[in-house]
Amino acid sequence: MADQDNHKDEVLSGHIPVLTEPLLEWIQLPTDGIMVDATLGHGGHSKLFGRQLGPEGELLGLDVDQNSIQRAQSIVSDLKCKVTLVRENFEALDTVLKRQGIDKVDFILADLGFCSAQLEDADLGLSFQKPMPLDMRLDKRLTTTAADLVNKLGQTELADVIYKYGEDRASRRIARFIVEQRGQKKIVTTTELATVVCRALKQPSRPGRIHPATRTFQALRIAVNHELDSLQRLLDVAPKWLKPGGFIAVISFHSLEDRLVKNSFRQHKSDRLYEILTKKPITAERKEIQQNPRSRSAKLRIARRL
């Protein structure tokens, strides 16, 4: 029955939560527990763990994207526990928990990045598959878009962003092509940018292959949303809010994020704040990857507060 319910929720939301089996193997919540889902998304993980909570438990869900909150609302609406969903960046965890009058929590989960529906959302401009305005702000309250960076940064700064956040060794060449192109006409759509990157790399996009612009798009998204700074702030404050025995689980999708998580857990371990439960990150089994290709690059690390 639980499986059927899960399936119904996934069909409803169009998003399959990743690595649910290992998460459930490692983490059980008391019925009066408090969970912070720092990246609510479609509410898939919230629902999964929210089911463990009784009426005396609480789920606090955060997301920067108002549409994600709306999508998740119906998914978590039949949970027995108290549910509070707020449009906040998880970097503001301190402020949010204080405002909610929460003292300590049993579980903090962050499933980083973006959901499938956000990739399709033309307003967000994350996909190079269709022409979309080159925006990339998950939080529309931010003021700088990807188009601003692409059209206004100096060539060296642009190359640095693509190198630092996209780890693309061809960053200088890509930046040069972008600057040449924008000298003729501003780059305003995702597909225009993707075309310039393909030209710079002398690689066409081929079905079934990783798109040549993937790293450039990742870099711009990270820069626009300050993703690594936000993650670092969350990782820094988490121990302060976890009850002894409480869990933090972070699912990351690229090496820059995973490195921050690994280093933070190690630091907190050496400060005797954490026990690291996953010596190596947990990755998806072949079966999960077949059912949900998004899980292919997911890496899960879990620590327990001492």
Ligand SMILES: C[S@@+](CC[C@H](N)C(=O)[O-])C[C@H]1O[C@@H](n2cnc3c(N)ncnc32)[C@H](O)[C@@H]1O
């Ligand atoms: C991969 S999805 C989460 C999916 C979710 N675990 C589920 O099962 O449905 C990531 C979500 O986190 C949100 N997000 C990304 N960075 C954030 C941040 N710094 N603070 C709050 N939400 C963030 C995105 O808007 C997106 O909705």
